Amino acid sequence: MNAAIPGMDARLHAAFAARGMADVLAYAPPAVGATTSAGDRRCFVNPGRQQIGADGRTNAPRDVIGLLLADGAVQQFGRLTAAGGATYELRAIDETDGNDGSLQYWVVRHV
Structure with missing residues (x-):
């Protein structure tokens, strides 16, 4: 991984979040449950995304x-909760998107 990528992703997230285009969600591992946060996770929520391959x-x-x-790391079936109450369960890593070591994409389901 290029060492500059995490810093670039953090700056992009901050700029997008300032304009309402990125989120910070509370994460709860599957063993803890959706009511106990294990810390916040900066993220990009993409509802209804459709990937078109090469x-x-x-x-x-x-x-x-x-x-x-x-x-920080997350686990399958962990939950992410927005301040407004929307909750997502992490179902599977989205293998159609390359992992650059800085961002990891997950297919989620609303719970």
């Missing part, structure tokens, strides 16, 4: 959240 193949629209890995 070969022209498309995936069905799905909700995806990109997490900045500098904020």
